Amino acid sequence: MAKIGFIGMGNMGYAMLKGALREFDVQDIVFYDVNVDRMKQVSNETKVDYLDSNVHVVRSVKYLILAVKPQFYNDVLKDIADEIEKENVVISIAPGITIKQLKDRIGFDARIVRAMPNTPALVGEGMTGVAYNPTEFNLEEKHIIEKIFKAIGKMKIVNEKLMSAVTCASGSSPAYVFMFIEALADGAVRCGMSRQDAYEFAAQTVYGSAKMVLETKAHPGILKDMVCSPAGTTIDAVKVLEDNGFRSAIMKATEACFDKCENIK
Template structure:
């Protein structure tokens, strides 16, 4: 028997919400007409993006809870309290699962912002959810049930990988896998720029760079070999790879990447601290 299509609502209709919505549709968990998103009245781009996939777009948050089985909170940290206060002050029965992708806002804080009957799970996917290759984690709130965990896993595994983690790890995870696609896009662009500098056509350079990153990542994931071992397998004595690696070491490539994760984690912690003091 076919599974029931899920009615999913998004409080906030930005890029991450759009990626998840399209990923869930692609995975067959729902259809466009089962989705609803609330957008800021000035953000017609996001509203139109949801309408283009057959979803409903509105400009208030209460209908999202009223018309959904699962509600995904996907607004900026600075406005989450305002967005959720609309729901709490409405005296709406909200005995539903709320999944939050809001950076820096703890499960405890979310539970305080929502009606007492609400159940909360924090999730951290990334934008490759759009192509069903997200790296996602989740943290359960105090009232979340085993059934809630199962449906969360079903949603996240439909668009990539999924792991349950302690809440204290979410800031470095956000810095690594949440922000990580941006670092990889810069790497792909730089690889292609290098190829173009040495004579490759731009479109060929992008195809080769993106496939190289994709293949290397799959080698690490699927073989479970240490990345250093795989690197050594490519590096012949006195070869071109050795010369390229030497240049990267001279430029502090590893230190730059490590520093990016550290800097992004510190920023996440600043946001978390600010959210706690409000």
């Protein structure tokens, strides 16, 4: 009997499957996706078997990862609800869909783990917020849940009430970071740097700056001040960012993200 099954093999399902292969044997994983060509492609690359339906995945595994987009959850759950048993651990990675909503849609007090990973999981550097009722799971199950998410980066157990905030902080925010890298590279290209070099310089700078925050534990404002010499180039650039609402725009973006999460039906 396979341990882990994926329904959905989009970007996040694929990233989690690749991560799972670092911790679990290939024969302990199966998946299904409505796109047959996609299934064949992923199977050829990873050697993981795909099955011919959502139902067959549920019947084959204990740990079921729902990696489909929120708008498809109702259809998928209608398809598999009668197959889910109390022994199953159902892992949902959909933003805005609560544990209670999932239990209601499944039709009984199923054991649900709600998680919000992000796309850096593709390179093993994801950040995942995880919420569940610890009294519903034994130690071995908690260990497996932790292994699944640590295989794609870092994870942190959070109160479910904070899951929309997790989506703001890490789930959606890689898009903003990519936009920043692209804009920074565009500026460097305008100053004469080649496109390839501009992306490398910008991306490595973001990566290194993030590592400084994580490893030094220093306040980001202090680290920013370390770069801003009196009357120097950086403080002039920071002023332009402030004049154009850089921080305000990011905060407004997170508010929009939060509101969307809270209003997903």
